[in-house]
Amino acid sequence: MTFPRPGLDPELRGLLADMPLRSELDAEALAQIRPFSSMPVEPLLEGHAIERREVAVPSPDGTPIPLSVLSPANTDRTTGAPCVYWMHGGGMVMGDRFSQIDIPLEWLDEFGAVVVSVDYRLAPEATGTTLVDDCYQGLRWIAEHAGELGIDPARIIVAGASAGGGLAAGVTLLARDLGGPAIAAQVLIGPMLDHRNTTISSRQYSGDPGVWTREMNEFGWRSLLGTEGGQVPGYVSPAVADDFSNLPTAYIDAGAAEVFRDEDLDYATRIWAAGGQAELHIWAGGFHGFDALYPKAAVSAEARQTRNNWLARILTPAPANGTEKD
Numbered sequence: 254m255t256f257p258r259p260g261l262d263p264e265l266r267g268l269l270a271d272m273p274l275r276s277e278l279d280a281e282a283l284a285q286i287r288p289f290s291s292m293p294v295e296p297l298l299e300g301h302a303i304e305r306r307e308v309a310v311p312s313p314d315g316t317p318i319p320l321s322v323l324s325p326a327n328t329d330r331t332t333g334a335p336c337v338y339w340m341h342g343g344g345m346v347m348g349d350r351f352s353q354i355d356i357p358l359e360w361l362d363e364f365g366a367v368v369v370s371v372d373y374r375l376a377p378e379a380t381g382t383t384l385v386d387d388c389y390q391g392l393r394w395i396a397e398h399a400g401e402l403g404i405d406p407a408r409i410i411v412a413g414a415s416a417g418g419g420l421a422a423g424v425t426l427l428a429r430d431l432g433g434p435a436i437a438a439q440v441l442i443g444p445m446l447d448h449r450n451t452t453i454s455s456r457q458y459s460g461d462p463g464v465w466t467r468e469m470n471e472f473g474w475r476s477l478l479g480t481e482g483g484q485v486p487g488y489v490s491p492a493v494a495d496d497f498s499n500l501p502t503a504y505i506d507a508g509a510a511e512v513f514r515d516e517d518l519d520y521a522t523r524i525w526a527a528g529g530q531a532e533l534h535i536w537a538g539g540f541h542g543f544d545a546l547y548p549k550a551a552v553s554a555e556a557r558q559t560r561n562n563w564l565a566r567i568l569t570p571a572p573a574n575g576t577e578k579d
Contacts, residue, residue, distance in 0.1 A: 256457045259509045262538025268547045269540065274462035278472040280377075283346055290347040294321070297354055301362060302326040310394040318387045319372040320394065321350050322402060323358070325365050330403025335410065335437075335568045337361075338395060339370040340388055340424070342415030342542065344445065344465065344473035346376050353414045353545045356442070356557070363561060364568050367404050369395055373420065376476035384477070385423040385488050389431075392424055396434030408568055410438050414545060415465070415513075416473070418444025422491040422520070429499055436501045438567045440560065443507045443541055444517055447492035448474040448485055452515035465541040470512050492516050497527035504532050504563050506556060508539025532563055 261269065275282070298305070304324045309317035328334065337360050341352035350370040357368045373379075373387035392411065399406040413421035418441040425439045450471055459467035478485060487494025503524055507517040514535060521533040536543070536556050544553035 258457045276462045278469040291349040294351040321370045323368040333405030335366045335408040336404040337366045338411045340413030340417030340420040342417045345416045345477045388424045412440035414442040416445045423488040439503045441505045447516040448490040454514040458512045497523045502530040506534040511541035
């Protein structure tokens with residue numbers, strides 16, 4: 254059965270016309286794409302007053318996990334800044350800790366947040382729970398070094414785009430089930446949450462070239478999980494988790510014209526059904542990653558500003574004794 258597709262935003266459609274697209278991904282294509290999925294970070298940091306620190310956190314098997322710590326320069330670290338722990342996108346198979354870093358850098362500028370970005374290992378070289386475990390180890394390191402980093406441990410946000418959004422959701426589930434570290438909120442941007450590829454939106458974006466198609470999504474999950482059957486943990490594919498209770502408040506957004514639309518909508522619905530808080534935005538005419546690829550398009554600017562407004566509410570400390578600020 255075929256399903257008609259929601260149309261693209263006219264401005265985005267025009268911009269996308271100049272972008273090389275594909276319908277499928279395989280090992281040969283991945284080898285060609287990977288070098289271009291990692292960009293030098295220095296141009297991205299220009300114009301930001303930042304102190305940069307590179308650290309390596311040991312994983313359970315001893316493999317070092319690189320973290321980049323980006324702090325606002327010349328700030329008082331005794332006051333306790335918010336922290337954004339960033340997990341990059343790339344379908345579980347490409348990208349690095351600087352991918353889409355311009356998104357959390359906005360929060361460094363606007364909220365004085367310390368941004369920590371993790372270079373988790375990639376599939377198919379790493380499989381199963383390795384990726385989410387790497388991300389969780391980074392979160393533990395942040396919490397253990399909060400004083401040294403000038404971070405308020407009560408205001409640690411986990412955030413990610415695409416595959417990174419799925420990993421952020423998995424890390425949040427892990428932190429709840431393992432008793433910490435505490436997470437104030439989760440920001441899931443077009444998150445990759447469900448390995449099953451059974452939704453209507455998954456079927457809508459199949460067969461034709463696109464930014465991220467059903468076939469590409471199947472390759473990403475197959476690279477992570479292999480071809481054998483068996484139960485997939487909810488920490489790896491958060492949509493199959495059984496328990497959505499006691500999760501930190503979530504911001505979830507996606508485009509109406511993308512593979513992940515319906516699994517993201519369902520994830521928010523299950524948080525609400527468990528009594529939790531989630532804010533959901535499905536942007537009409539948006540394809541996967543639209544606001545990262547074309548941040549100046551009108552719908553992209555609105556999506557990013559709406560996300561920033563939500564974070565401002567989350568990160569602003571409540572007035573003492575319930576009184577209003579002057």
